[in-house]
Amino acid sequence: MTRSSEEKLLYALAGYLAVSLFSTVLLLLAALAGMKFFFALARFALGAREVYRLKPLLSDSFGFAIASGGAALLHYYLVSLLKVTGADRAWLCAAVFFTAVFCGLFFWRGAAYSSLGAYGFSGLSVTVAVLIGGLAAAFQKPGENPWPEKISSLFR
Secondary structure (H helix, E strand, C coil): CCCCHHHHHHHHHHHHHHHHHHHHHHHHHHHHHHHHHHHHHHHHHHCCCCHHHHHHHHHHHHHHHHHHHHHHHHHHHHHHHHHHCCCCHHHHHHHHHHHHHHHHHHHHHHHCCCHHHHCCCHHHHHHHHHHHHHHHHHCCCHHHCCCCHHHHHHHC
C-alpha cells in the first residue's frame, strides 16, 4: 500500500508543526540558561553591585538573541527538509506563517512564567525569526538545499 502525495504532505506538515513547537520549548530553555550564564559571567566581570544596573540590558538581550537565532536556523533546515517532500511554495509559505504564529504565541506563553516574561513582545522575536528562516528556505533554489541526497531520499 502506497501513500498518496497529499497524505505524505499532510503528515510532513503535522510533523513540522510538532517538531517546531517542541524545539520552541528547547529554545526557551536554552535562552533562559544562556541568560543565567551571561548574567553570571557579567557578575564575575563587573562585580556583584554593578551588574544589577545592566541585568535587563545584557542578559535579556542575550536570551532573545539565542532564541531568535536558533529559531531562524532551525526553521531554515526544517523547511528545507519539508521542501524535499514535494510541497510547493504556496503550501510552504502557509505552513511557515502558521507555524510562526503558533511558535511565537507558545514562546510568549512560556516566557510569561520566566524571567523573560517582563516583555509583552517576547514572542515577536521568535515569530519573526521563524518567518525569516522558513521563508528563506521556501524561496531557495533547488540546488541550494542543504540536505544531502541520502537523507532527502527518505522523505520522497
